[in-house]
Amino acid sequence: NIVTIGNNISERGIAVKGGVLKSINQYFNKELSRLKSINDRQRKNRENTKRINRLYLTRNRKIKDIMHKLSKAVIEYAMNNKIDTIVIGHNNGWKQSVDIGKKNNQNFVQIPFNMLIQQIKYKAEEKGINVMIQEESYTSICSFLDNESIEQHDTYMGRRIKRGVFQSANGTLIHADLQASYNMIKKAVPEAFDGIEGIGLYPRSLSIKEMITSKGGC
Numbered sequence: 001n002i003v004t005i006g007n008n009i010s011e012r013g014i015a016v017k018g019g020v021l022k023s024i025n026q027y028f029n030k031e032l033s034r035l036k037s038i039n040d041r042q043r044k045n046r047e048n049t050k051r052i053n054r055l056y057l058t059r060n061r062k063i064k065d066i067m068h069k070l071s072k073a074v075i076e077y078a079m080n081n082k083i084d085t086i087v088i089g090h091n092n093g094w095k096q097s098v099d100i101g102k103k104n105n106q107n108f109v110q111i112p113f114n115m116l117i118q119q120i121k122y123k124a125e126e127k128g129i130n131v132m133i134q135e136e137s138y139t140s141i142c143s144f145l146d147n148e149s150i151e152q153h154d155t156y157m158g159r160r161i162k163r164g165v166f167q168s169a170n171g172t173l174i175h176a177d178l179q180a181s182y183n184m185i186k187k188a189v190p191e192a193f194d195g196i197e198g199i200g201l202y203p204r205s206l207s208i209k210e211m212i213t214s215k216g217g218c
Helices: 019-042 046-080 102-108 113-126 176-188 208-214
Strands: 003-005 014-017 085-090 130-135 159-162 165-167 173-175 204-207
Touching: 003 046, 003 176, 014 208, 019 046, 019 208, 046 113, 046 208, 085 113, 085 176, 113 130, 130 176, 165 176, 173 176, 204 208
Parallel strands: 014 204, 085 130
Antiparallel strands: 003 014, 159 165, 165 173
16 A cells, blocks of 8 residues: 555545556566666667666656645545644655565665655645644554554554454454554544544555545545
8 A cells, every 4th residue: 555544533544555656666667677788788878878768757757647646635535524634654764765675676666655745745735734744663563442552562462463454452453554544643643532432444445546536535
């Protein structure tokens, strides 16, 4: 998922799949590797260098367009649900390019999450929506359903039992990214869930296109 949206308004959350971005990057990385290989053999062929530059421009244009439309959909979702504050999780260790193995590199590197954050922030401020950038340490491993304090513990109350699924102390299952998003909200605004009787355990899963066209609606 490129974006997971939780809330404290009793609306079902949203998980936006990053398949399109993965496909763009997969093609980009394969083609870049092929063109660089040709350059190595031909000692930086001028025409091939132009192809590499065009490849970068095309890829960057596509990514920027998606980030613009996706950030706009997030803001429209907030406005439609009368949400006045958006909390965005941020990891200071994020890199735009990382070495996490050949397959994962093909799919996940060079996705500019900081660009998406800045686009959301800019559009939110235009609409008078407050944006809080929240450092996200321990939000994925502390149990929201158990009201566990979001900090390091020797033993944690819940645990991730498989990819995408988190189990609370009493065995309740919740979407792992969604529970982390609830913790992100709670970490930024500790009283955000006071008086809230129920929350969704599993988000609606949308493609980027579905999120953009529906603006996060049903």
